[in-house]
Amino acid sequence: MIDVDCIIYGDYVLTMDESLTVIRNGAVVVKGNAILETGASDVISTKYISNNIIKGQGRVVLPGLINTHTHAAMVYFRGIADDLPLNEWLNNHIWPAENAWLSPEFISDAIELACLEMLKGGITTYNDMYFYEDAAGKTAKRIGMRAVLGVGILDFPTKSASCTDEYLRNAELFVKDWKGDELITPCIAPHALYTCGPESLRRSKALAEKYGVPLHIHLSETEWEVREVLSRYKKRPVEHLENIGFLDENVLAAHCVWVEDNEIELLAKRKVGVAHCMESNLKLASGFAPVASMIAEGVKVSFGTDGAASNNDMNILSEMSTTAKVHKALSQDPTVLDSRTILLMATRWGAEATGFGDRTGSLEKGKLADIITINLNKPHLTPLYDVYSHIVYAAMASDVETVMVNGKIIVDAGKLMTLDEQEILHKACKWCEKIKGNE
Ligand SMILES: [Zn+2]
Numbered sequence: 001m002i003d004v005d006c007i008i009y010g011d012y013v014l015t016m017d018e019s020l021t022v023i024r025n026g027a028v029v030v031k032g033n034a035i036l037e038t039g040a041s042d043v044i045s046t047k048y049i050s051n052n053i054i055k056g057q058g059r060v061v062l063p064g065l066i067n068t069h070t071h072a073a074m075v076y077f078r079g080i081a082d083d084l085p086l087n088e089w090l091n092n093h094i095w096p097a098e099n100a101w102l103s104p105e106f107i108s109d110a111i112e113l114a115c116l117e118m119l120k121g122g123i124t125t126y127n128d129m130y131f132y133e134d135a136a137g138k139t140a141k142r143i144g145m146r147a148v149l150g151v152g153i154l155d156f157p158t159k160s161a162s163c164t165d166e167y168l169r170n171a172e173l174f175v176k177d178w179k180g181d182e183l184i185t186p187c188i189a190p191h192a193l194y195t196c197g198p199e200s201l202r203r204s205k206a207l208a209e210k211y212g213v214p215l216h217i218h219l220s221e222t223e224w225e226v227r228e229v230l231s232r233y234k235k236r237p238v239e240h241l242e243n244i245g246f247l248d249e250n251v252l253a254a255h256c257v258w259v260e261d262n263e264i265e266l267l268a269k270r271k272v273g274v275a276h277c278m279e280s281n282l283k284l285a286s287g288f289a290p291v292a293s294m295i296a297e298g299v300k301v302s303f304g305t306d307g308a309a310s311n312n313d314m315n316i317l318s319e320m321s322t323t324a325k326v327h328k329a330l331s332q333d334p335t336v337l338d339s340r341t342i343l344l345m346a347t348r349w350g351a352e353a354t355g356f357g358d359r360t361g362s363l364e365k366g367k368l369a370d371i372i373t374i375n376l377n378k379p380h381l382t383p384l385y386d387v388y389s390h391i392v393y394a395a396m397a398s399d400v401e402t403v404m405v406n407g408k409i410i411v412d413a414g415k416l417m418t419l420d421e422q423e424i425l426h427k428a429c430k431w432c433e434k435i436k437g438n439e
Contacts, residue, residue: 004050012387014391015362030404062372064404073132107133112424119403120416125354126146134177142419148214153204175211198233217251219241249272264294272299276302283310318396369407375401
């Protein structure tokens with residue numbers, strides 16, 4: 001018998017590998033921070049022993065979910081302003097609140113709440129774009145979550161920097177400090193085409209290339225943005241980025257709502273990852289991204305929650321269900337975005353879009369052990385004919401039971417193991433009192 005660090009059993013193991021192998025009565029063996037083997041329970045149990053065995057009756061085991069676009073610290077602005085057009089929401093509410101409140105302390109406390117919410121909903125990796133990412137990195141690492149942290153770049157001053165040069169200097173320092181970390185991947189995140197001129201975009205790209213780190217940008221989120229970019233550069237947003245040599249497989253583009261066929265072809269050709277933010281797009285009435293067309297063209301489309309101020313939660317399971325249903329209705333075709341495709345978007349394609357395709361996103365030998373289990377012993381998950389159907393159309397965040405990141409159990413029986421949950425909620429309420437008092 002081989003002694004290993006953990007064995008996770010389940011009635012079903014959804015590997016999400018190339019052939020979408022499902023192991024009925026299966027197990028995943030973890031050694032160190034990686035997956036040693038997946039297989040049938042009866043084979044695994046005669047080959048391996050461990051002091052740490054997660055029993056699997058009534059459980060499904062699957063790769064951790066990946067949130068490829070968020071501004072995690074915005075959880076502290078959850079519900080601060082709703083039911084407004086994007087420009088008014090940003091200019092009159094979100095940016096003033098950020099200018100008043102953002103600081104390393106704010107970010108550090110807010111990231112605790114964001115990670116707690118995401119982990120308890122089965123998210124093991126998030127891809128962020130925000131400010132004071134050093135504080136975010138320290139908190140995410142302390143909690144034990146995997147994160148790609150993009151330092152925001154803008155052409156106008158905010159509390160975190162006074163000019164483009166300073167944003168880029170901050171970003172370079174952050175990249176130098178964190179490159180090579182086991183859990184945190186630094187990233188350069190020019191905000192969008194209407195907030196970053198071509199020179200800032202070129203410099204962001206050069207910086208990312210210099211250090212071999214990813215780029216993260218908002219792209220074609222609203223019709224207004226397309227008109228604005230057309231009037232400034234005489235090109236549509238994706239064409240503009242192509243024109244300045246920005247697009248490649250290192251780029252993750254959030255939204256891509258208003259993209260035309262030739263732009264979709266460009267995104268596919270340049271292997272750009274796309275974060276589809278269905279609920280944010282619905283709430284801000286930004287439009288409907290052509291997800292089915294992008295997938296048909298070979299674009300790697302994944303799920304982002306966007307910030308909690310425009311969603312208002314960080315729940316990939318609900319993004320999955322909503323996305324499948326909305327796109328079926330839009331295309332008047334119920335076969336569009338079937339449950340297997342949706343779960344691929346949330347797992348392996350999410351990892352590929354983030355640049356982690358060789359390391360996470362599926363349960364395969366040698367990949368990092370980012371694994372979750374979902375408890376099927378629930379009224380809304382009974383009876384069971386098709387396990388993919390339940391995960392996509394019926395499961396809730398509260399059904400997530402075990403969450404392992406990088407070989408460590410971070411959520412056990414639905415409870416965060418690394419920090420005190422009540423204390424995190426208490427801190428959030430105290431910040432809310434302060435913010436409300438100052439409004
Ligand atoms: Zn966003």
